[in-house]
Amino acid sequence: MFEEVIVLKRALYMILVIIMISAFTACIAEEIPEEALNRLKEHCYINPDGGERLHTDQNCRSVHEKYLPLTEVEFSDELLKQYSLCPVCTLADEPQEEPAAPADPALVISEAELNRITAEWEKQYGDYRKWDYQVNAAFVSEAGTLPDTPYVFDKSVLPIMPDEDAIPAEEIAGKAIPLAASYGSRLAEDALKDMQVIVSQYRKPDNDVYLFSTTGSWLISFWDNDNIVAWMYVDAHTGVPSFLNIVPDCISFQGEPGVEGIHYEE
Numbered sequence: 001m002f003e004e005v006i007v008l009k010r011a012l013y014m015i016l017v018i019i020m021i022s023a024f025t026a027c028i029a030e031e032i033p034e035e036a037l038n039r040l041k042e043h044c045y046i047n048p049d050g051g052e053r054l055h056t057d058q059n060c061r062s063v064h065e066k067y068l069p070l071t072e073v074e075f076s077d078e079l080l081k082q083y084s085l086c087p088v089c090t091l092a093d094e095p096q097e098e099p100a101a102p103a104d105p106a107l108v109i110s111e112a113e114l115n116r117i118t119a120e121w122e123k124q125y126g127d128y129r130k131w132d133y134q135v136n137a138a139f140v141s142e143a144g145t146l147p148d149t150p151y152v153f154d155k156s157v158l159p160i161m162p163d164e165d166a167i168p169a170e171e172i173a174g175k176a177i178p179l180a181a182s183y184g185s186r187l188a189e190d191a192l193k194d195m196q197v198i199v200s201q202y203r204k205p206d207n208d209v210y211l212f213s214t215t216g217s218w219l220i221s222f223w224d225n226d227n228i229v230a231w232m233y234v235d236a237h238t239g240v241p242s243f244l245n246i247v248p249d250c251i252s253f254q255g256e257p258g259v260e261g262i263h264y265e266e
């Protein structure tokens with residue numbers, strides 16, 4: 001009888017220890033979501049050129065294009081001490097799909113021919129960087145691509161004329177400054193108010209690449225004389241911005257206003 005009580009006590013003690021270990025493990029797991037850890041163990045990418053985050057998407061949207069594709073590394077706990085987790089890909093709610101290999105850029109037009117047509121159009125419409133959505137769409141229908149872009153990955157991203165039910169360009173231009181300021185960046189409304197606003201392009205890509213809506217988005221640029229200061233994408237039907245890039249700050253806001261700005265590496 002006495003021995004039975006001891007065995008019972010030991011059993012209870014063991015159960016208690018197991019519960020404590022599970023609780024402790026759960027605490028650690030809470031710091032880094034298990035989903036994120038599992039994805040990192042499958043594929044873990046870094047920007048070896050000064051990057052500070054671990055990514056699960058080799059072509060993560062938070063990283064400046066010139067550092068893409070990112071470099072794959074073998075995941076280790078050591079990495080977790082050196083790097084933080086990228087909120088855009090690694091901590092995203094949805095598991096990332098296997099990154100598709102980027103399509104080979106196709107030559108649309110020879111560079112010489114593109115430069116010749118661009119120079120001709122610039123005589124009439126001025127600096128191509130400041131063309132509005134109508135000139136850009138017209139140029140694409142003649143040259144098959146944009147100035148300075150003889151190679152194109154995805155032709156459906158090239159600008160077209162807006163859909164009839166899209167919010168008119170003039171209306172979007174009038175709202176552009178408060179929309180950009182709604183991201184709460186240092187580019188407050190006051191700082192933007194003297195800038196030239198250009199409704200540069202209307203895009204309607206097959207995929208929602210680079211936060212352009214597949215039902216149509218406006219691309220709006222903000223200029224301080226000949227310097228581009230910011231650009232922004234706005235859903236052409238809801239009027240909600242989906243992206244803001246502020247050039248002097250090297251910061252981009254990816255998603256609707258309220259998202260945290262991501263500094264890209266310059």
Ligand SMILES: [Zn+2]
Pocket residue numbers: 054055056057060061062086087088089090
């Ligand atoms: Zn990322």
